[in-house]
Amino acid sequence: MTIAESIHRILSQDDLVTDLFYLTYFERYPDLSVQFDGVDMEQQAVVLRMSLTVIHQYYEHGYPAAEQFLLVLGHKHHLRNIPKDLYADWRDCMLDTLERYFEHEWHAKLEEEWTAAINKATDVMCRGYEEFALTGSKKT
Numbered sequence: 001m002t003i004a005e006s007i008h009r010i011l012s013q014d015d016l017v018t019d020l021f022y023l024t025y026f027e028r029y030p031d032l033s034v035q036f037d038g039v040d041m042e043q044q045a046v047v048l049r050m051s052l053t054v055i056h057q058y059y060e061h062g063y064p065a066a067e068q069f070l071l072v073l074g075h076k077h078h079l080r081n082i083p084k085d086l087y088a089d090w091r092d093c094m095l096d097t098l099e100r101y102f103e104h105e106w107h108a109k110l111e112e113e114w115t116a117a118i119n120k121a122t123d124v125m126c127r128g129y130e131e132f133a134l135t136g137s138k139k140t
Helices: 003-012 016-028 030-036 041-061 064-079 086-105 108-135
Strands: none
Touching (some): 003 086, 016 041, 016 086, 041 064, 086 108
């Protein structure tokens, strides 16, 4: 299985991955549930699935639109006071979730691809976060 095949499966299965992710995330980091106060979790599940799609697209193709989305996502995280140091925890939890979801189909190469994809995406998000912190708006 490749990262492209895995994202196809994720998008074909409604909320299974997102439900598993948030169950794992809040179990692992119960104090972070406060970051989701007032958040519609059904809508958040859609945002998470779309974010995984963007992460994949940016990793494989480097699309400028995907980069812009990630910059905006970094801005949104800044506005919600989400510390950048949580990104590594999020990544690790997502990788664990994907491993549990794909079970016997999960392998080292797929983990490497997802790790690289998430790291590449969070680097852009951090850049957007920092640009917002410095200027109060996105640089163009």
